[in-house]
Amino acid sequence: KNEVEQSPQNLTAQEGEFITINCSYSVGISALHWLQQHPGGGIVSLFMLSSGKKKHGRLIATINIQEKHSSLHITASHPRDSAVYICAPDTGRRALTFGSGTRLQVQP
C-alpha cells in the first residue's frame, strides 16, 4: 500500500484555468512539503506546511491534518507552470516519503 497518493497523475489545462492537485497520505506527519520539478530535472521546494494554508504568488497550499489530505492550487495557470508537482509528507523522523508526482501541462 502506497503511503502517499497523488491525484491526478496527469493533468492538461488551458492557460488561465484554476488547477488543483491532491495528496493523501496514511502516516502521521509533522509537516508536508510540496515540490516542483521542471522538465530539465531540477527540483524546487515550494511549500512546507503543518496546518492551514500557505500562499506564494499564484500558488496556494492547504492541509487538513485530521483527514490526512493536502491540496496544491494554482490560480490563473500559465504555460511556465508546466512541471511535475510532488508532495512529500514529513514524519519528522528522518527523510521524506515522496508521492509519484502529478504531471501538469498548461497549454497556451
Place this chain on the structure above:
Amino acid sequence: DAGITQSPRHKVTETGTPVTLRCHQTENHRYMYWYRQDPGHGLRLIHYSYGVKDTDKGEVSDGYSVSRSKTEDFLLTLESATSSQTSVYFCAISDAVNQPQHFGDGTRLSIL
C-alpha cells in the same frame, strides 16, 4: 539558490565497475540525502547523513554505500554497478529535520 553541486552530471559505465557520485554543499547544512528517481516510483531514499561520519540507510540502500568525512561532501558509491542502478540520482540538504530540503541538479547514471 542553495549551494549544492553534484558531480558528475552524466555518466555511462559498464556493469561491474565501481562508481562514485559526489555531492558538495557550501551551506554548512547538517543533513544530506541521496535519492534515486525512477519512472513510476518517485523519489526514494538511498542513504542519508545527519552529521560528519553519521549516516543511515534508506529504503533502497542495497548495493550502495556512502561516506561523509567532512560537512560539505557526501559521497555515494556503487561498489559493483548493475543495470538496475540506472537512474537519476539527486542529492539534497537541509538545515534540520522538519525544514525544507534543497536539491542538487541530479546525476543521470546509465549502466550498460
